[in-house]
Amino acid sequence: MEIDKIKEELSSVSTKEINYSELAEILKRKKAEAVKLSDEPLAKEIWILEQVCKIQQRYLEAFNKIKQRDFYNAWCLLEKAEIGLLFLKKHFSINENPYQLKFINDVIRKYQSIYPYRLFFSTELIEKEKECSICGKVYKLRDSCGHITGEIYNGELCLWKVTKSELVGVAVVENPVHKYAVAFLKSGEGEGVEDNYDYSSLEYLMKLINQPFDTWDIDFVVKYVSHNLFKTYSPDETCPCNQTDKTYSECCLKEKGVKSLFHEFVVEKPSKEIILPNSIAIKLSK
Ligand SMILES: [Zn+2]
Ligand SMILES: [Zn+2]
Numbered sequence: 001m002e003i004d005k006i007k008e009e010l011s012s013v014s015t016k017e018i019n020y021s022e023l024a025e026i027l028k029r030k031k032a033e034a035v036k037l038s039d040e041p042l043a044k045e046i047w048i049l050e051q052v053c054k055i056q057q058r059y060l061e062a063f064n065k066i067k068q069r070d071f072y073n074a075w076c077l078l079e080k081a082e083i084g085l086l087f088l089k090k091h092f093s094i095n096e097n098p099y100q101l102k103f104i105n106d107v108i109r110k111y112q113s114i115y116p117y118r119l120f121f122s123t124e125l126i127e128k129e130k131e132c133s134i135c136g137k138v139y140k141l142r143d144s145c146g147h148i149t150g151e152i153y154n155g156e157l158c159l160w161k162v163t164k165s166e167l168v169g170v171a172v173v174e175n176p177v178h179k180y181a182v183a184f185l186k187s188g189e190g191e192g193v194e195d196n197y198d199y200s201s202l203e204y205l206m207k208l209i210n211q212p213f214d215t216w217d218i219d220f221v222v223k224y225v226s227h228n229l230f231k232t233y234s235p236d237e238t239c240p241c242n243q244t245d246k247t248y249s250e251c252c253l254k255e256k257g258v259k260s261l262f263h264e265f266v267v268e269k270p271s272k273e274i275i276l277p278n279s280i281a282i283k284l285s286k
Contacts, residue, residue, distance in 0.1 A: 001026050006049060010099045013056050014213035020057050024050070031155045043155030048092050055084045059104045063212040066111070071199050072182065075115060078108050079179045087157060090150050100213060110218050112179075114263055116197040121181035122173045129164035133157070185265045199269065202264050208267045215268040224257030 001009075006026065010017060034042040058081040065074035085094070085105050094101035110138050130139045134153045136144040139160065147158045172183060184193045209216055230240050235249035243261040244251050252258045 003030070003045070003049070010049065010052050010056065013060075013100050014103075014211075016227075018053075018056070020053050023053055027053070028031070035154045044091070044152045045155065046090065047152050047155040051084055051088045051092075055081050055088065055101065055104060058084065059108070060212055062111075066202060067206055069199070069203070071115070071197070071202065072195065073101045075112075075117070075182070076180055078111055082108050086207060087150065091152060097208075103213060110216075111202075114201045115220065116199065116201075117182045118169065119172055119183040120132060120174070120176040120179060121183060122171045122176045122178075123181070124166060124169045125162070125165045126168055127162050127165050130160040130162045130178065133159045133161050147275075205265055208265060217266045219264040219266065220263050221262050221284075222259050223262050224255060226255070226257050230258055 002025075004169055006023060009023065012018075027046050031046040031050075034046060046131050058077045062074045062077035063080065065071075066075065081104060085101065085108075088094070088101075094105060097103060131137060132139070132145050132147050133143050134156060147153060149158055149160055151158050185196050205216070225258045230248075233240050233248050235253055236247050237253035238244075238249045239246055239253075239258070243259060
């Protein structure tokens, strides 16, 4: 298969199934040939296509996992796709949405915004020794190998590989560098971890969309929920809207209802199984 044919294949990701393992094999072979001929630009072009394959594949896998309610693993795959995009953007513009990359980039943000995860563990490491992933030379301040992190050499991405490090601590943070370390509760018995997060917003969204490249959007809107649902709250208690330190009587009791934040999904092609208007709203789990 020629490079142009591969590009064509990757461009049609939203309409047909792609055999990624076959493509990976072909690209690997072509890259080895390019390196042998010292064709640096071609090797780099092939690296770009390899990244595109990985990003598409991870996104598609994440979408399937969300559908199967395997939410945490889907989250990690979205994170991997996001990191892949970050490296790729230095060398390739995704703005024209070739290979659906702009779509994937934007939709990852949207999924992340409706995931219930808010707290993460962040490990603080002191790097003691690192080496260049291209030539393997150990980093020294005054004696650099000349390779630049994030650049492509012979069709490979240059990164620092940390070979020795010391863990100095673990912090709980809201916006971590890496989003894998979600804070889960430990279950009462044994070693198991419990997933107590409320994924109802994601589940609801998944009922509305069928295909990974269906267009949808999300809005956060404030709506008023009837006071009847908050009868157990006394007027002197903290307001059930959770947005203030004021008491119920000082805050929402003066309004037509209790202020609640809703996810509002706007779906282009709602699933046929359920009849719904194009714009629907559900409660955001706090
Ligand atoms: Zn190097
Ligand atoms: Zn209130």
